[in-house]
Amino acid sequence: MPAMTEPKLISGNANKPLASSIARRMSMHRGMNVSLVDARVERFNDQEIFVEVFENVRGEDMYIIQPTSNPANDNLMELLIMTDALKRSSAARITAVIPYFGYARQDRRAKARTPITAKLVANMLTEAGVDRVLTLDLHAAQIQGFFDIPVDNLYAAPVFALDIQHHFKGKMDNLMVVSPDVGGVARARELAQRIGAPLSIVDKRREKAGEVAEMTVIGDVKGKACIIVDDICDTAGTLVKAAQVLTDNGATEVHAYITHGVLSGPAVERIGNSVMKSLVVTDSIQASDEVKAARNIRIVPTAPMFAQAILNIWNGTSVSSLFETDTLGPIYEGLYTAGGA
Structure with missing residues (x-):
């Protein structure tokens, strides 16, 4: 009613x-x-x-x-x-x-x-x-x-799909969606299906909380423009390392779409110094001045x-x-x- x-x-x-x-x-x-x-x-x-x-x-x-x-x-x-x-x-x-x-x-x-x-x-x-x-x-x-x-x-996946279709127009056939860990596969698969892209996984193993000991890429990313998808980016350690591993495995460029940009501690500096061409976050968390000024961080509205x-x-x-x-x-x-x- x-x-x-x-x-x-x-x-x-x-x-x-x-x-x-x-x-x-x-x-x-x-x-x-x-x-x-x-x-x-x-x-x-x-x-x-x-x-x-x-x-x-x-x-x-x-x-x-x-x-x-x-x-x-x-x-x-x-x-x-x-x-x-x-x-x-x-x-x-x-x-x-x-x-x-x-x-x-x-x-x-x-x-x-x-x-x-x-x-x-x-x-x-x-x-x-x-x-x-x-x-x-x-x-x-x-x-x-x-x-x-x-x-x-x-x-956020439908909004991200719209953003990707706009910013990667003409290059959609060369995209690869990547989950930064096994636990996020369902989220990455959903976006991959929306944009008609294949899926890859970065398998990470932690020795202790906050530290990633080893990363392995599951899937062939050679020659692909990779899009890492996750819900939260906190200190960006895992994200930056995953981007580097993908580049080392032959990815031509790496972008990331993260729903919640917590971006605490050294996150913005790490992202700025990383191989990632862009990080896209939503405005679910109010962006700091440092985030707004970052050259490779972009905010999409919710x-x-x-x-x-x-x-x-x-x-x-x-x-x-x-x-x-x-x-x-x-x-x-x-x-x-x-x-x-």
């Missing part, structure tokens, strides 16, 4: 540019002004978070836009406290729009006496009063099952997709329709047409 009220957006401090972009896109779709709800999300001197909403939200369909990226704990607490503020203000429904879901890498007990923090975060969000979650490229799909509320997990997803949720229509490149094509019209980005 279609909602009677307009969707209302509110943003924390984690990625305000993305929230503003989503509001602008929704304004274009709705033919009327959609703006962010006026609120303040501040810190006391002891760093306690305080939230005050300046508009009436009673009976409203609310969407909190807040990735839980670095600093993950602060941004997560902002999200929880904003949810509590809206719940106590009688909002009818609260959807947490989490473009980057922090703690997603802690999705199982890999060793004895370790936590499953992704499940803990799911419990906290639900207890705070979140009624629905909208996110992008969860590190592990089973995290959806950690929630007892609906979770819509969007995919606002058109999130705006349409929010409207579909509000209208009670399908969100899974956004999993297809054909559906996203018109939404991204102008960005990947002649003269587009």
Whole structure:
């Protein structure tokens, strides 16, 4: 049943540019002004978070836009406290729009006496009063099952496919999609199928966390333009080494498409000094000035997709329709047409 009220957006401090972009896109779709709800999300001197909403939200369909990226704990607490503020203000429904879901890498007990923090975060969000979650490229799909509320997990692959078809026009037959590890094969295979390219794998073996001891290429990449696909790039050590290994095995050029550009520590410097011709990330995490200035890092927008997803949720229509490149094509019209980005 279609909602009677307009969707209302509110943003924390984690990625305000993305929230503003989503509001602008929704304004274009709705033919009327959609703006962010006026609120303040501040810190006391002891760093306690305080939230005050300046508009009436009673009976409203609310969407909190807040990735839980670095600093993950602060941004997560902002999200929880904003949810509590809206719940106590009688909002009818609260959807947490989490473009980057922090703690997603802690999705199982890999060793004895370790936590499953992704499940803990799911419990906290639900207890705070979140009624629905909208996110992008969860590190592990089973995290959806950690929630007892609906979770819509969007995919960056259709957007990446549009970008690749635009930037590699005339060279599509020479592309090879590469998974940087065995665990990411399903993600890489999906993109390979979308663009009609073969698939290769870089098998890596770690001696300890954060360090890659050995890499082997499975598949013939000689003479190919390789595209590495993954969901998260943190310190970029694995990515840069994989690019070098592919080049050593005869790849003519190496590009990477990563959904979430965490890019912490020496990541940007490593990427700048690597053999990679380009790294493409989404704006799920607000880019630092260093990332924006990097010569071989490019950012693709997710606002058109999130705006349409929010409207579909509000209208009670399908969100899974956004999993297809054909559906996203018109939404991204102008960005990947002649003269587009």
